[in-house]
Amino acid sequence: MYFDSFEAFLAMGKHAAYVWSAYGLGLLILSLNVILPMLNKRKVVAKQQARLRREHNKKRATSQ
Amino acid sequence: MWTWFHKLSSPKWFYQISGRWLPWIACAAVLFLTAGLIMALAYAPADYQQGNSFRIMYIHVPSAILAQSCYMMMAVAGGIVLIWRIKLAEMALKCIAPFGASITFLALVTGGIWGYPTWGTWWVWDARGTSMLILLFLYFGVIALQSAISTASGAARAGSLLALVGLVNIPIIKYSVEWWNTLHQPATFKLTEKPSMPVEMWSPLLVMVIAFYLVFGVVLILRLRNEILEREHKTNWVRKLIETPIESSTTSVEKTSATKRGA
Amino acid sequence: MIGRELLIAARYPAEILNPLVFFLMVVALFPLGISPEPEFLSLIAGPVIWIAALLALMLSLDSLFKNDFDDGSLEQLLISPSPIAMMVLVKVITHWFTTVFPIILLAPVLALMLHLPAEGYGALFLTLLLGTPTISLIGGIGAALTVGLHRGGVLLSLIVLPLFIPILVFSASAIEAANMGMLYNPQLAILAAMLLLALLAAPFATAFALKISINN
Structure with missing residues (x-):
């Protein structure tokens, strides 16, 4: 462990703002890259399900 | 070799195999990221000139x-x-x-x-x-x-x-x-080049x-799987996958598509 | 074949004149926007003329294949047995002669207005002569990729501008070296090498891009 105390860890010498903003932005960008496709998956599946349902209904309508 | 190449490049095969790999890769990613963050933030020594901004x-x-x-x-x-x-x-x-x-x-x-x-x-x-x-x-x-x-x-x-x-x-x-x-060297900013970084710094x-x-x-993998679902929506296996509750196991997909092709 | 293309180009004088006027206007913006101080202008004259020429060229690239695409003759050329890369090269050369060459001829006049040092004229002329054909050739790839698209103009600039950076860098540094009375042969040699490379590779890439665009 490099730092003596948790306060020293948070303070990062005099560079708290720089270090923490860089790490925060890094984590933000990485996690956005992971989360957005996961959210998008739901949209994709819903879209395709709606399409299937439409096709299904159309088939039923024409067969009647 | 050639058939393997083609199999590997088939979207269906990739979708199935990546579904199996994804949890492991995700776990490894979280593990390495956590370990890396702890090492980088708490254990690595500060640079003697730059301090902690290093x-x-x-x-x-x-x-x-x-x-x-x-x-x-x-x-x-x-x-x-x-x-x-x-x-x-x-x-x-x-x-x-x-x-x-x-x-x-x-x-x-x-x-x-x-x-x-x-x-x-x-x-x-x-x-x-x-x-x-x-x-x-x-x-x-x-x-x-x-x-x-x-x-x-x-x-x-x-x-x-x-x-x-x-x-x-x-x-x-x-x-x-x-x-x-x-040609246009501004006031020289040079990364303080040290001959060898200590192991606590580079690990x-x-x-x-x-x-x-x-x-x-x-x-x-996440993006590819979405892309596959979108672009392969006309194939039978994607239809089956969409019809059944979304996160069905990959084996059932294999079975259903196999029976479809048989029929 | 070049003659035929030149004849077609002569039918649309606006396509020759517009880039030229655009070039003139962009150059005029700099003294108005920054400072009319001759000493200051002489410092930026070379790069300003280069950037203005680059922009004018790029805007005109949009029409490189557009007319042929719109009337369907591009499609016919692509299925004809004649080598497409050759046809592309002819088109690019014609385009360069009709739109870029006038710009190069006008450049010394603008250099005069921007107080370019006398030593810089040779370098300005030579770099434009060696650099702009490369830009036309590389830009042709972009024009071919965007030919079928509505509102392809901005997109074209977006995809090809980063590729022009090396040419701008070497040209500007050649002019700067000339202004200080130094030799600028290495820069010219590099520009010539890039032109050769572009001549060898770009027509084929453009032909390929045209096929992709037509099949979309």
């Missing part, structure tokens, strides 16, 4: 490395698209570009955040920063071109060609920027680089 390197360097290799991978995918017309490579091209652009952006911004406390300026037109900025422009070009073309395979082929042209140009751009930079870097690549793997 820790920004553990975000900046991995993202810069990944930014460049992402472009390389995108161009390789582009080459595969143009030579073999493999659908999975078309999708990969589309999926890599946004991640690459965002990671290039991260490298640029963290470079600025690191630069200010260290050299007193957010941005210098030095060779590395400038070529990184141009790399970001190249990514934007590929993304914009792809999104402007309506057909998926047309977009992929146009994007592939552009990515390859960019790849040919990258060494020339690098060389020209270095030439330009030595977090290694872990972080691996973690960034693993995250890239996770993002690529």
